Amino acid sequence: MKKTSFRKCPICENQDVEVLHRQHFVLPQGHPLSAGYDVVICPECDFIYADSPPAQQDYDAFYASFSKYEDKGTSTGGGISYWDVRRLEQTAEYLTRVWTDRTKSIIDVGCANGGLLHQLRKLGYENLCGIDPSARCVENTKATGVSAVVGSLFHLPDNIASFDRVILSHVLEHVADLQGAIRSLSLRMATDGEIYIELPDASRYADTIFSPFQEFNTEHINHFSAITCANLMKSHGFVLSEQGEHLIESSPDKPYPVIYSLWLKDSYFKQAANLQRDGELQSKINAYIADSQEMLNVIERNLANILQCHSKIILWGTGQLMMKLLTDPALGNAGIVAFVDGNPINQGKYFGKIPVRTPEEIRCYDSPILITTLLHQQEISETIRQMGLSNDVLLLL
Numbered sequence: 001m002k003k004t005s006f007r008k009c010p011i012c013e014n015q016d017v018e019v020l021h022r023q024h025f026v027l028p029q030g031h032p033l034s035a036g037y038d039v040v041i042c043p044e045c046d047f048i049y050a051d052s053p054p055a056q057q058d059y060d061a062f063y064a065s066f067s068k069y070e071d072k073g074t075s076t077g078g079g080i081s082y083w084d085v086r087r088l089e090q091t092a093e094y095l096t097r098v099w100t101d102r103t104k105s106i107i108d109v110g111c112a113n114g115g116l117l118h119q120l121r122k123l124g125y126e127n128l129c130g131i132d133p134s135a136r137c138v139e140n141t142k143a144t145g146v147s148a149v150v151g152s153l154f155h156l157p158d159n160i161a162s163f164d165r166v167i168l169s170h171v172l173e174h175v176a177d178l179q180g181a182i183r184s185l186s187l188r189m190a191t192d193g194e195i196y197i198e199l200p201d202a203s204r205y206a207d208t209i210f211s212p213f214q215e216f217n218t219e220h221i222n223h224f225s226a227i228t229c230a231n232l233m234k235s236h237g238f239v240l241s242e243q244g245e246h247l248i249e250s251s252p253d254k255p256y257p258v259i260y261s262l263w264l265k266d267s268y269f270k271q272a273a274n275l276q277r278d279g280e281l282q283s284k285i286n287a288y289i290a291d292s293q294e295m296l297n298v299i300e301r302n303l304a305n306i307l308q309c310h311s312k313i314i315l316w317g318t319g320q321l322m323m324k325l326l327t328d329p330a331l332g333n334a335g336i337v338a339f340v341d342g343n344p345i346n347q348g349k350y351f352g353k354i355p356v357r358t359p360e361e362i363r364c365y366d367s368p369i370l371i372t373t374l375l376h377q378q379e380i381s382e383t384i385r386q387m388g389l390s391n392d393v394l395l396l397l
């Protein structure tokens with residue numbers, strides 16, 4: 001289906017797009033982002049993105065106050081869990097090969113809890129600064145011994161003369177105004193400035209589906225391939241130095257395909273390069289949609305059976321999958337006694353009139369617990385066992 005998008009194509013500004021999928025969520029009260037959007041493809045440049053009505057300032061507000069990355073125990077990017085540390089070590093080692101001058105300034109925009117900067121510091125880099133919209137993340141970064149300030153791509157700190165090296169690791173997929181973001185960075189970069197970019201690889205989403213439509217979540221609103229990332233950077237006068245792909249772990253034992261690239265600022269840049277087409281991306285995303293839908297159908301059948309047997313239920317896990325499942329009337333109208341989440345940023349929020357409780361707070365309930373995440377199903381089962389809870393534990397798959 002064709003339509004005129006709310007959000008212009010973030011790369012070429014075209015608004016006549018093709019809808020690939022409609023995604024809905026039930027959000028907790030006060031959540032500033034959209035409860036649904038179309039995933040669309042731009043027929044002019046093959047970029048795939050969420051046609052999400054919220055503007056950049058809504059996303060800024062979200063990452064300032066709703067940041068799940070604040071909790072070092074459950075988020076990624078902080079370098080606390082063994083799998084996250086390993087990922088950050090590998091990225092830092094790569095950067096030591098390409099950024100050999102350890103005196104140049106390195107700015108990590110969207111630094112979360114400063115995990116990558118901490119690794120770079122251990123490798124002898126001194127001129128480091130983290131930027132993050134969340135004040136808590138900035139404090140957590142400073143606690144690792146690395147300087148950090150509250151800010152974003154659109155509010156860069158004034159006290160750094162110019163940026164020699166910039167890290168954008170798992171950031172651009174979250175940004176509504178991509179043109180504004182790269183323009184803003186480019187203006188602040190040194191003449192020989194370089195940017196390292198790491199992103200989820202949309203052309204390989206279908207290869208590793210652990211949870212249906214996981215990539216079509218409230219936060220990931222841009223779905224890049226190596227080609228469409230290059231279109232964005234080249235249109236702002238950046239020259240590709242090198243690029244590659246690998247698998248990281250974004251949750252335990254779950255490989256996650258990413259693309260990375262290194263860009264040099266072209267000081268003589270005059271006009272945008274022609275956009276390169278990515279003719280294979282649409283069919284790869286369509287395969288991801290079809291496979292996700294098949295998995296979701298199985299989950300919804302299981303859910304219907306569970307709800308037939310249990311009139312009251314506790315839902316543990318209030319992440320992306322739960323927010324999708326709640327749009328299913330079978331679950332939306334079920335006898336939900338409580339929501340539970342281990343991440344403090346989610347605790348105390350409300351879905352309808354039902355609060356999200358801490359694991360300790362549900363000791364007084366004897367209803368069965370349905371674990372409503374696939375990515376963290378195993379860790380939550382283990383937590384329930386360690387807490388000695390005697391509730392029946394039910395799984396989606």
Ligand SMILES: [Zn+2]
Pocket residue numbers: 009010011012013014042043044045046047
């Ligand atoms: Zn476009």
